[in-house]
Structure formats: structure tokens, C-alpha cells
Amino acid sequence: MRISELDGKRVAIWGYGREGRAALAALRWRLPGRPLTVFCKPEEVADLEAQEDPMLSIRTEVDAAALSAFDVVVKSPGISAYASPKIDAELNGVRFTSGTAIWFSENAGAHTVCVTGTKGKSTVTALVAFLLRAAGERTALAGNIGLPLLELLDVQPPPDAWAIELSSYQTGDAVRPTVAVVLNLYPEHLDWHGSEARYYADKLKLVTQAQPGIALLNAADARLRELGATAAAQGIRVQWFNTEDGWHVRDRWIMRGGRAVLDVKFLPLPGRHNWMNLCAALAAVEALGIDPVPLVERVVDFQPLPHRLQRIGEREGLIYVNDSISTTPHASIAALDWYPGKGTAILVGGYDRGLDWGGFAERVAADPPGAIITMGQNGPAIFEKLKSIATATKFVLRESNSMEEAVRLAQEALGSRGTVLLSPGAPSFPRYRDYAERGKHFARAAGFDPEQVGSIPGLGVR
Template identity: 60%
Template sequence: MRLSQLEGRSVAVWGWGREGRATAALLRARLPAQPLTVLCAAAEVAQVEALGDAGLHPRSDVDAAVLASFEVVVKSPGISPYRPEVEGAAAHGTRFVGASALWFAEHAGARTVCVTGTKGKSTTTALIAHLLRASGLRTALAGNIGLPLVELMDVAPPPDAWAIELSSYQTRDAFAGHDTRVGIAVVLNLYPEHLDWHGGEARYIADKLALLREGRPAVAVLNAADPHLAALDATTLGGARVAWFGREDGWHVREGAVWRGVRRAFDLARLHAPGAHNGGNLCAALAAVEAMGLDAVALAAAAEGFRPLPHRLQPLGRRDGIDYVDDSISTTPHASIAALRCFAGRRTAILVGGHDRGLDWTPFAEHVAAQPPEAIVTLGRNGPRIHALLASAVDPERCRLVQAQDMRSAVGAAQAALRGEGLVLLSPGAPSFDAYRDYAARGRDFAACAGFDVAALDAIPGLGVA
């Protein structure tokens, strides 16, 4: 939907987070004579009123009848379209769109690389932007990574390329209702996640793959090692040419290096983002820039200058003989397993647990039973459930298992277990909701409890246009 199509219609913005605020500001600037309703929490009404904009009308009573009174609702990504009140209003004719959909409709000719996947999408998107900039292209880095696309609606002059991270919430509706085609679509992997929002694993996967099905990319960069992606049919691919990574005839990892076919391109020891999975992310990024027509083999060396993102296996430093690593972005048990593999052979105490979405922790239990860390500290809503599962899986002589009430006590328990030597790893395998606003707030709390300067660790490098 184009912004011009909103003129003269009854429109609401639902959600008052960063994207909601940016969307409201954009619509008031583009359509100054048109009133706009903001649907927000009761505690946020005063914030909207404090702007002093007579054309902005906040209300907190949101139900199906209220939603149905609008022709268009621009909703924040975290609001599920499968909620009963949304489905009820949609049945009465209300059209729900996301701010990302507005951006794509306005930028049909942009040279875009869109990245999604359950894990690794932020790092891969940032790597793509880093490599494109190393090639000399003026590149925008935006999307789910921390800068809503709607904040870059009017960039002059426009960037040469856009590296865009999209969550499953955004791929669900970013391309519906308009003819925009993305240039390159990158899908990294598909594991069960956000099942409460999507209503089940099958719908989660379908919503992720809307990037291919409805985004209709010219090239789809796909992970050959992921069974869901390897089994895709032509209908889902939407006519895209497929560039596979993770297999020997393309970009892949072996012998501690990234290879392009038989050509060794980059030694992973030079990559500051640790772990074999980050080698896979680099393969995806190189495959994407290659699909754009660039010499990816020559650009591979530039990966050495890439700085790891906050809260993604981020080394915080050492205190009293103990190293601390913040992997707060980890929201699935598979991510926690990957984090442990990065530090195999080290005395590690891992902190796991958070919001309970009902995910299966059996693979994690099997992994730590076979390769036990020094200690596992559980916390959060699903902490007791994880603890009960691990209690029957791990050998107490080989792995200390501790329950903690909050982050401070969890860090203290991990320190006690390590006795002045080793690594404390926050890789929760669960969302931060109810205890924290988001994963970044959780990571900041972890850093503060470990005694580090939070402000110096939290900036995402490279956001915006450069």
C-alpha cells in the first residue's frame, strides 16, 4: 500500500514503540490535514498527548469493534495478525499493514538484499552491509536489526544498496498487496520459534517463506544444510534463481576456512565473530554479494574488519580470572547449543531460561549430557521446567545444575561454580519477555551484574547509511 492511498481514509497506528512512533511521525508529515489515531497502552496515552499534536488522537481501548472502525491499521510487528480481534476486524474489512510494507511499496526500484532466518540474520545482514561498503557501494543497514525501515523512508541521495533484516513478523506482511520485488532474498535456517505469535510451527515456516513466495526475489540465497529449505518447491521459490551456500560447489566452511568451491577464500581464525555458525553466516553474506554481481572472493578479506554485534556471542571482557560472553539474542535451545559449541573445551557456566513458549529442550539436554559444561544455571519462567528436564539428563558429578531467581543470583552462581577460572556464557535459549523489555535489556543487565560498563557495549555498528 502506497502512502498516497491512505489519504482521506480512517487510519490508526497500533503500537507506540520505536517503529510506531516513527510511523505516526511519517504519516503526520505526509498527510498533515488528516487526523490519525494511535492505539497504545494506557500508560502511553500521556506520551502521545505530550507531543501537542491536535491531529494525533490516542486511545487504549483496543478490541475487535474499535479495530473494525478503521479502514486501515498500521500495526507494529509484535502484534500478531492471528489474534482474534485482528481476525474479527479483518473480516469486517479493516486492512492491516506493517510499516515495512509501506516502505517496500514506496521503494519498488531499490536494490535490496533481504535476510531472514531463525538464527544469524542480524549478523548476516550486517556482514552483507560491511562487504558492500568495502566494495565502494553506499549502503543502508536497517530493518529488524535495530533501525526501522520507516525511519529511512526519505533518504537523499538514495543508497546504492539496502541490506535489510526481516523477522518472521515482518516477512508475514511486508510484501502483501503490492508488486514490489526484492532483489536478493537470503534465508539462513528454519527452527521452531515464536510459535505463540504464529500459532504453530507450520505457519511460522510459511510466514518466514513469504519472503520468497510474495517477495518474488530475482535470486534466493539458501542454506543447503537446512532440510526445510532443501525441500522447497518451485511454487514457494516464485521463479527465483537459487544460489546455495553450505555445499561444496558453492560457499561453504571446512578445515577452519570459508571456501568458494575448491578455492580457499578466508581463514575463520581472522573472523572476530566466533563459532562455526558465524562461518556459515559469512558464507551466506558472500553468496549474497556474489549474487549482486560483485567479486565475493576478492571481498572476503574485508570480513576481517567486521565487528561482532552486541548481545550475539559478544565478548564483554575478563573479571577476576573469568571471561564473560553475552549471547542474549539466543531465543531457542538450538542457539544455546551453538553457543556452547563455540567454547567447547573451556570451563563454561551457561545461563539458560526466560519466557516459556513451550519449545522442546530435549536436544539441549541431549547435548549437555554428552558434552557437559562446568555448570548450567537456569532462570526465568521456564527455568524450573528446563531444570527438571536436565536433572534427569546430566551427571551431577560432571555438571553442576543450579536454579536462580534473577540475573544477579544467576551470575553469582556461575561465578561460584567456576571458582575463578573459566567463562560465564549468557545464552538463554528463550525470549526475555516479562522479565525484560527485550533481549538487549537482558544483555545489559547481565553485563552490569558482571561489573562491565553497559553503555560502551551496546551500540550496533554500521546502522543507517554509509
């Protein structure tokens, strides 16, 4: 649905986070003077009132009846598509759209690399933009990575290419991406999607529904191998990374087929999972028809994204690593793979959305860290799951009620040497606005300037 199609209709915006603010700005820019309604939180009313827009109505209570007064509702991605009052309003004839869907309608024909996956999608999207810019392409970096697409609605001149991160909330809104990249699948966001099966199905809409020119998939993921076979049978052009004849990691080398391209010791990206992320980005650039081999050495200048195994400093013999982006147990396992052994104290826990910590427990039993500090809503459940393992393998296991207490307990467990690793394996809300705020709180609790963790580099058009 294009913005021009909203003219003359009763339109509301539901949600006033960054996506909602971008939607309001875009609609007001293209449809000046049209009546609009925003459904927001009470604490957001003052910001909307400050705009002094006489054609803007502000409402803080939302239900099916309120939504049903509109022809079209632009919904923020964090609001579940599978719960009331959205589904009830839909039955009453309300049409729902999103900022992502509007952007794709407005930019049909744009050269887009759309990236999704449970882990690594932000890093891969940023790497794609970095490599394309290194190749001389004017490239936009946007989407779920931190810049809503509608904030770049009328960029002039248009970018040569778009590197777009899409969450599982947004993949169903993409239309004909030039390259659709799916990295991996692990259970996540079950509260939003309602079930693990639906989460996978929604994630894979980037291939099954979006009609990509090329589907680029991870050959190491069994579900994606199955998807690739199905997609190819439907006529979708499928390409792979993590294959011996394509981009993959062998020992400590980035490989293109049988050719060793770069020793990973030169990369600023810690962890084997990040080396595979680079392979995905290189394969995506190659899928666009650009030879990435001459660009590989430029990756040494890539600035890693904050809150992703980010070393924020050392104090009194202890190194502090911020992996606040870790929102699944699998991500915490990957963090422990990079910081293994008794010299690490890991902080885990946050919002409980019903994910299974069994795999994490198995990993800890096989190679225990020095300490595990649990925190957050699911902290007690994680503590109980690990209690017998801690006794058997003799690592320190403690419960905490705050970030400050968690850091103090980790410091006490390690003494004067080791790594304090924040890798929660769970979402940050409702305690924090987002994972970035959680990462900053960790930095402050460890005695560092919270602003030093920084913002995501490279957003926008360059």
C-alpha cells in the same frame, strides 16, 4: 499500500514501540493535518501528548469494535496476525498494513537484499552491508536489526542498495526483493504464529510470496532444500550457499568452490555458525553481481554485533560472554559449541513459548558444561529436564530467581577460572524490554558498565 492511498481514509496506528513511532512520523510527514489515532500502552500516553498534535487521538484500550472504526490500521509487527482482536476486525472489513509493507510500496525497484532465518539474520544483514560498503556501494542497513525502514523513507540521494533484516512477523510484507536470503529454520515464536508449521510457512513467504529476483538458500537445511526445488519449479532463480561449488566452510577455511579464500583465524566472528553466516553474506553480494573475493580480507575489520557471543570482559579469572540475542535452544547449543566443556557455566531460561529443550538436553548429556543455571519463566521446566542428566554426568545444576543470583551461582560453580556465558535460549520479555536490556543487566550483574555492550554499528545509510 502507499501513504498517498491513506489520504481521506480513517487511519489508526496500533502499537507505539519503535515501529509505531516510525509509522506515526512518516504518516505525519507525508499527510500533515490528517486525523490519526494511535492505540498505545498507558505508559506511552505522556510521550504522545507531549507532541501537542491537535489532529492526533490517543487510545489505550483496543478491541475489535475500536479497530473496526477505521478503514486502515498500521499494525506493529509484535502484534500477532492470528489472534483477536485483529482477526475479528479484519472480518469487519478493516484493512491491516505495516511499516514494512508501506516501505516496500514506496520503494518499488530498490535493490534490496532481504535476510531472514531463525538464527544469524542480524549478523548476515550487517555483513552484507559491510561488504557492499567495502565495494563502494552507498548502502542502507535497516529493518528488524534495529532501525525501522520507515525511518529511512525519504533518504536523499537514495542508497545504491539496501540490506534489510526481516523477522518472521515481516517476511509476508516484502515485495520483489532483489535477493531473498533464508539462512535456516528452527521452531520459534510459536506464540505469535500459533504453530510450528505456520511459523515455517510465514518465514518462507520471503520466497513463496515475495517474488524475489534470486532466492539464496542454505543447502545444509533440509527444509530449505525442499523449498529450493519447489521454488525452482515455479520459475524462481535459486542459488545456494554451504555447497562444495559455492561459498562454504572447509576445516577452518572460507572456501569459494575449491579455492581457499580466508583462514577463519583472522575473523572477528566466533563460532562455526558465524563462519557460515559470512558465507551467506558473501553469496548474497555475489548474487548482486559484485565479486566478493577481493572484499573478503576486509572482514577482519568487521565489528561484531553486540549481544551475540560478545566477550564483555574478564574479572577475577572469569570471562563473561553476553549472548543475550539467543532466543532458542538451538542458539544456546551453538554457544556451547564455541565454549564447550567444564570450564563454562551457562545461564539459560526466559519467557516460555513452548519450545522443545530436548535437543539442548542431548547436547549437554554428550558434552556437559561445568554448570547450568536456570532462570526465568521456563527455568523450572528446563531444570526438571536436565536434573537426571546433571546427576549422571556430574555438572552443577542450579535454579535462580534473578540475574544477580544466576551470575553469583555461576561464579561459585566455576571458582577462579572459566567462562560465564549468558545464552538464554528464550525471549527476554516480559522481564525486559528486549534482549539488549537483558544483556546490559547481565553486564551490570557481572560488575561491568552496562553501556559498554554498545549499540549495533553501521545502522542507517553509509
